[in-house]
Amino acid sequence: MVWWEVSWKPPTGDIIKNNYDASFDQGTRKSVSGILARNREGLVMAACIFPWENIPDSMMAEARACLQAVTIAKEMGFQDILVKGDALTIIRKLNSAEDDKLSISSLIKEIKWRGHRFRRLRFEYVPREANKVAHGMALEGRQHENPQY
Template identity: 35%
Template sequence: MAATEGMIYKLNFDAAVSMDASASGVGVIIRNERGEVMAALSSRGSAVMDSEKAEVLACRQAMEFAIDAGFADLIVEGDNSTVMKSIVSAQTDWSRLGNIYDDIRCLAGRMRHMEFQGVRRSANGVAHSLARFAKHISEDIVWLEESPPPALEALFLDSIAIGT
């Protein structure tokens, strides 16, 4: 699967943390301007105690996934405002997660076109569905140019919301 030259794709990512903190999940969805699924990922992560760490790790994994899948023009959307603001901040981040934010900015520098945008949780339903599903799998699952079954309902709701 190759990304089309000059087309800008939208990548949504999310993390889900289990109540008992035994695992986390990462969900990533990349769509074209018509809302069609180009690539999606569900990945089980290690135990994480706080949502900021889970979200910033999810963003880094989403960026790596997009690069590996051949995307170079992206608008990246996430629903954790702290994470999204930290990624675009020009200030050096000396926090415990600063090196991960640096990794994300470094990955973004490899892109031809890159924007980061914060979205409401309600606008991130597909990625959230994939992240929740990921907590219960043992190996990463990737879908290319097909709608991921764990997110069909969320994709349908998105299509109604945008009128396609």
């Protein structure tokens, strides 16, 4: 399979797959997180958008969206979670045991801390093409927040 043929695939077993993405507007320092949780049949378990203000950069917007995806999963009582996003830096930081000095380090620590509340939690990178529904939700949410887009 080549990169342009990538599409969403259902999780196996009792895992809930949470895809997340964020849109970011540097001029207004606002972002919108889009989160979509689906089960192995592809049924939507949750679909949410969350607006954020005072976001300094796109990396912070992505980290905030990931934290929200984990928070939603816990609030809904899911125990086995696969969180997928298209921000490779965020996914690498979440899968690393090392601390860093990036502006998102406190959010990464918070996400990891919340991860201990699940039976199983994994973070995986997904190309944007396979994350297009969460991406579209984030863009749509931004248009509702800022009608000029």
